[in-house]
Amino acid sequence: MGPADSWYTNYKARLFAIACHFGYTTEEAEDIVHQFFLDLLQKNLSDAIKNPEAYLVTAFKRRLIDLHRAGKRKENVLDIENFYLPSAQDIIEQLETDEVLTNRIAEAYKKLPARYRQVIYMKYYQGYSTEKIVSLTGFTHQTVYNNLSKGIQHLRQHLKKERLLTKLAHFIFLPFI
Amino acid sequence: MIYTVEELAINDSFIAWCTGQNEADISFWNDYLQQHPEQLLTLEEARKIVLGLTFMLQKKQHELSADSFQPKHGLYVVPGKTHTDPFTKEHPVKFPRRKKVWVAAAAVILLLGAGVGFLYQHPMHQNSAVTSAPAALSVPAPGDNIRSKNGEYKTLILADGTKVTLNAQSELSVSDGFGTKDRNVRLTGEGFFEVAHNRQLPFIVQVAKYKIKAVGTKFNVKAYSNDTYSETSLLEGKVQILVTNGGQDQVYKTLQVNQKFVLNDSTTAETTQPKKQEVVPLSYDDANQNIETAWVDHFLAFDNTSLAEIKNVLERKYNTAIVIANNDVAQYRYTASFQNENIDEVLKALQLSYPFSYKKDGTKIIITK
Structure with missing residues (x-):
């Protein structure tokens, strides 16, 4: 029994999806993932791996690059190398350290109409289920659902627009600095 | 069924998967990904939204809610009951x-x-089945006396709309004329007060050695009889610390936001003037969680x-x-x-x-x- 067992249960789907993303068929992808975990079991894994999700994704990308080099090619090596899929822990660490990012989310949230903010606050800050929000607010299930869904949709739009503007700003100003 | 980013982000089971909370949900979404590997990036985006929102709301809770006069631009705070009640959370x-x-x-x-x-x-x-009993919500009438036992939290909504979260082993007595003649309460133990605004009737919390006077604000009072100190921490608005001298209440200190008043008790209960008292800044931990009021959450x-x-x-x-x-x-x-x-x-x-x-x-x- 090693950590690899629980890793297999928790992350095999993710690695499988990554292989599919790079053009392998589902059968091929399944084989690659199985072989990858079999090889992992042979290894003396360090107990100090604190972020197994990130570790596995990186190791798996290397496996895909090796396969590519061995001639069973699918996709470009650079594409695989540049494919960045942050683990949940990476995301949280980024949120913790990157003030700008948190502020961007906060700005987008503040732009939402109050009816969207209310349900989003209840779901993500207070951790209430949709049913619970229905019983607390007295709105119908459909209303709560719509407000949540529209709220997220607007939030995404705000964030996208902003990302675009930032990129644009970099594009315009960078050459002059 | 294929889910969109929005559908995923608001799905309670998906949220549990993002935060790694529930075995059944985790395996459900792993299976979903196995069935629909092409949905990987959609899942990823939904996960970023869930984690990003959850993290942002927690990190900004003080900052955003501080602006009570422009609630439209602040963090949404549900009026009335149960909202910071930690025990009614279905999915923390x-x-x-x-x-x-x-x-x-x-x-x-x-x-x-x-x-x-x-x-x-x-x-x-x-x-999560912590040894504490679930919090009870009660609406005390003037003249009532509410007591929480060990391991028990209580959320109270007073007649004027003020919300009090009572920590374990605490007692709050509401004055007979509460809401009409005055807004006086007496506290032993610890309570977090979110006082409804009313300039005409100041809200006064009486603890063993002093009183706290507020008109509409958020503060935490810790005054357990078996602790060697008592403290009042101010999160929003303004409060005054009053001491009674010759039958008259005198303003002893006025607290600014993010300050706390600490009184180190000397055992003599007769002294009208607090002995070792100080006003110090509040403490926040690395995640910007306020230490004094952490218990409320x-x-x-x-x-x-x-x-x-x-x-x-x-x-x-x-x-x-x-x-x-x-x-x-x-x-x-x-x-x-x-x-x-x-x-x-x-x-x-x-x-x-x-x-x-x-x-x-x-x-x-x-x-x-």
Whole structure:
């Protein structure tokens, strides 16, 4: 029994999806993932791996690059190398350290109409289920659902627009600095 | 069925998968990904939104809610009941605090070969059946007397709309003329007050040695009779500390936001003027969680706190008796925060940063060197 067992249960789907993303068929992808975990079991894994999700994704990308080099090619090596899929822990660490990012989310949230903010606050800050929000607010299930869904949709739009503007700003100003 | 980003982000089971909370949800979404590998990036985006929103709302809770006059631009706060009530949460999606103690604890867990890889995946929820009883919501009438037992929290909505969260083993008495003649309450123990605004009738909390006067604000009062100190922490608005001198209330100190008034009790109850008092800044931990009011959100937070003080907090929260048999150990100081851990886990985590031993003797816990 090693950590690899629980890793297999928790992350095999993710690695499988990554292989599919790079053009392998589902059968091929399944084989690659199985072989990858079999090889992992042979290894003396360090107990100090604190972020197994990130570790596995990186190791798996290397496996895909090796396969590519061995001639069973699918996709470009650079594409695989540049494919960045942050683990949940990476995301949280980024949120913790990157003030700008948190502020961007906060700005987008503040732009939402109050009816969207209310349900989003209840779901993500207070951790209430949709049913619970229905019983607390007295709105119908459909209303709560719509407000949540529209709220997220607007939030995404705000964030996208902003990302675009930032990129644009970099594009315009960078050459002059 | 194929889910869109929006559908995923608001799906309770998906949220549980993002925060690694529930085995059934985790395996459901892993299966979904296995069935629909092409949905990987959609899942990824939804996960970023869930984690991003959850994290942002927690980090900004003080900052955004501070602006009570422009509620439209602030963090949305639900009017009325139950909103900060930690026990009614069906899916606590809080991030586990990632403090030094936890890193150490996790290191040990890893060494034990338990295979628990990373902290946030540690299934915190499994201990959510904390020894405390669920919080009761009550609406006390003027003249009522509300008491919480050990291990019990209570959320009260007073007649004027003021919300009081009562910590374990505390008592709040509401004056007979509350809401009409005055807004006076008397507190023993600890309470977090979110006072409804009313300039005409100031809200006054009376504790053993002084009074706190507010018109509309948020503050925490800790005045347990078995603690050697009492403190009033101000989060929003303004409060005044009043002392009674010759039958007259006098303004003794006016607190600014993010300050607290600490009174180190001398045993003489007759002294009208507090002896060792000071006004100090509030403490925030690494995750910007306010230490003084952490208990309202069901966090246990200690900031350079002696084990003797921690003992009092643990006794109330976990409804147990703790004896520290060694004076040196009682003076050990700890900085740590916990959520949803049971008392064994708390003590074990503390042991890691400054070792001591403890054993359970019936209902008592005995701590030795």
